[in-house]
Amino acid sequence: MKRVYTAEVTATGGRTGHVKSNDGILDMPVRLPEGLGGNGGATNPEQLFxxxxxxxxxxxxxxxxxxxxxxxxxxxxxxxxxxxxQFENAGYGLSVQLDVKIDGVDKEKAMELVEQAHQVCPYSVGTRGNIDVQLNVLN
Incomplete structure (x- = not known):
């Protein structure tokens, strides 16, 4: 394996703190969303993911x-x-639904392309077996 890039982001304060990349491009507050009882008004880890x-x-x-x-x-x-x-044992996890809209390609071909992309996307590869990922092709 050859690493081709490393992103570096530092978080302070958890879900009610701040995130900043080492190059300063990402530099923003993080807040608990209103749906989880927070005040919102800033991004959250799920949005960033x-x-x-x-x-x-x-x-x-x-x-x-x-x-x-x-x-x-x-x-x-x-x-x-x-x-x-939230799981019954009080633990937490993530789930993902990807809605893919591909114009100009018939639905069967679009589904084929989405399945192939799911095999090579680094996020898909990294989450496989750990996070439930649903793929939806919209036309």
């Missing part, structure tokens, strides 16, 4: 499509829904 997964999956989708000489429509999207789930 969803943003990363959606962007990474979209790139994987573009990669697998390009290898088949398919150019994805610019309006194609990946929307990640990341759930914070």
């Amino acid at each position: 969803a943003a990363g997964y959606a962007a990474c999956f979209q790139s994987a989708l573009m990669l697998v499509a390009s290898k088949q000489k398919i150019r994805l429509d610019e309006k194609s999207t990946v929307t990640a829904h990341v759930g914070l789930d």
Whole structure:
């Protein structure tokens, strides 16, 4: 294995604190969402994970499509829904639903591309077996 990039972000204060990347590009408060009894008004770990997964999956989708000489429509999207789930034993975990909209490709081909992207996306590979990920193709 050859590492090609390392992201470095430091958090202080947990879910009611601050996150900052070593290059300063990411520098923002983190707050407990209103749905969990917080005041909201800032991002939260689930939103940050969803943003990363959606962007990474979209790139994987573009990669697998390009290898088949398919150019994805610019309006194609990946929307990640990341759930914070509480288990009966009072532990917590995440679940993910990816809604993928691919314009200009029939539904069968779109499903094939999504499945292939799920095999190569680093987020999908990293979460496999640990997080329930549902794939939905929207047309």
